[in-house]
Amino acid sequence: MRIAQADVIVTSPSRNFVTLKITTDDGVTGLGDATLNGRELAVAAYLRDHVAALLAGKDPARIEDTWQFLYRSAYWRRGPVTMAAIAAVDMALWDIKGKVANLPLYQLLGGACRTGLRAYGHASGTTLPELIDSIREHMAAGYTAIRVQTAVPGLGAIYGVASSAQVSGERYDYDPAHRGAQPAEEQWDTGAYLRHVPGVFEAVRAEFGPELPLLHDGHHRMTPIQAARLGKALEPYDLFWLEDCTPAENQDALRLVRQHTTTPLAIGEVFNTVWDFQTLIRDQLIDYVRAAVTHFGGVSPLKKLVDFAAQYQVKSGFHGPTDISPVGMAAQLHLGLAIHNFGIQEYMPPSAATSSVFRHAFTFVGGSLHPGDAAGLGVQLDEDAAVSFPYQQAYLPYARLRDGTVHDW
Numbered sequence: 001m002r003i004a005q006a007d008v009i010v011t012s013p014s015r016n017f018v019t020l021k022i023t024t025d026d027g028v029t030g031l032g033d034a035t036l037n038g039r040e041l042a043v044a045a046y047l048r049d050h051v052a053a054l055l056a057g058k059d060p061a062r063i064e065d066t067w068q069f070l071y072r073s074a075y076w077r078r079g080p081v082t083m084a085a086i087a088a089v090d091m092a093l094w095d096i097k098g099k100v101a102n103l104p105l106y107q108l109l110g111g112a113c114r115t116g117l118r119a120y121g122h123a124s125g126t127t128l129p130e131l132i133d134s135i136r137e138h139m140a141a142g143y144t145a146i147r148v149q150t151a152v153p154g155l156g157a158i159y160g161v162a163s164s165a166q167v168s169g170e171r172y173d174y175d176p177a178h179r180g181a182q183p184a185e186e187q188w189d190t191g192a193y194l195r196h197v198p199g200v201f202e203a204v205r206a207e208f209g210p211e212l213p214l215l216h217d218g219h220h221r222m223t224p225i226q227a228a229r230l231g232k233a234l235e236p237y238d239l240f241w242l243e244d245c246t247p248a249e250n251q252d253a254l255r256l257v258r259q260h261t262t263t264p265l266a267i268g269e270v271f272n273t274v275w276d277f278q279t280l281i282r283d284q285l286i287d288y289v290r291a292a293v294t295h296f297g298g299v300s301p302l303k304k305l306v307d308f309a310a311q312y313q314v315k316s317g318f319h320g321p322t323d324i325s326p327v328g329m330a331a332q333l334h335l336g337l338a339i340h341n342f343g344i345q346e347y348m349p350p351s352a353a354t355s356s357v358f359r360h361a362f363t364f365v366g367g368s369l370h371p372g373d374a375a376g377l378g379v380q381l382d383e384d385a386a387v388s389f390p391y392q393q394a395y396l397p398y399a400r401l402r403d404g405t406v407h408d409w
């Protein structure tokens, strides 16, 4: 069997997605997610103009060799665009291997370590009553773990609050990236946020009691000492995790946070290689790895990451927002089912339009996800439906402080 063709499919049901479809000379196909929010076309071009031709004639069964070839032969390594492109090839080859073996991917990765994968959902509110309603809605939808995001008094639209209207006028609801020629600018004030958030968690705990797992995303906005302060202030509310509390290009920054708080820390959705995690894991500075299969180079390197993390009792918490396509989500669920150190899986259900393009075998029942037992990844792409949703330019917002300084969004 040889790879005959590699096609890049860009579609926009509710939001933009980039998918690689590899077809073998026997007619077996494999899918891979290459979606990089707000920079989708860069990865599509990387695949179309530089990778597709290199795959023709290759043995699809040699996944690791192909991964190493794409990573090393490019000379220029790492980074979100390169690693999303390599990820799509890796996922597609694992999909093909599963179909050839007539086995679901998780069986090829060592079989199931559990019956299903606990998921967490995104509750949010501009006011406390709205937030509490949103938590109830997610619990009614089956979620047994809830991420809590809240508006901050005195600030307009901020990350993670579904009902707040962005500068563009659209709600955040489904996806933070908004269609348009320019990114939306938001105002940010870390002091106001730090004064507001602990009280919100106090109220949520008072309403829902001590057991409900609660998560919060700091979304890279605090300095290490601010993150330490928030982590400490949230300790009484026993969070499942505080995520992306500070930008972690400088991994040592987490030492200061760790020094001051026992609130569990999750980091890594913007990371692309194991080296971005090396110090964080080796020195026990985090508790969950947030990498996403699509931005981390695929199933092969993500498996190596969680195996490395397992040695330090660090668990998985794979990134799973709307900009990870159902192909990427399926790949993460197969891996999550097969690894021992599974922690939790983020899950925002795909919209009806997205599911009309990506028909997926994975299920969400009673708060638990399962990849299904279809061969390979278990996702089919309806190319006619995909064509009916052409690409639309969209950007993630960005933030400025009150004095106009650009800040992490």
Ligand code: CS2
Pocket: 037, 176, 217, 219, 269, 319, 320, 321, 323, 346, 396
């Ligand atoms: C977020 C994401 O889900 C999360 O944890 O950090 O929604 C993130 O903002 C988007 O994936 C960016 O594209």
Ligand code: MG
Pocket: 217, 219, 243, 244, 269
């Ligand atoms: Mg996040």
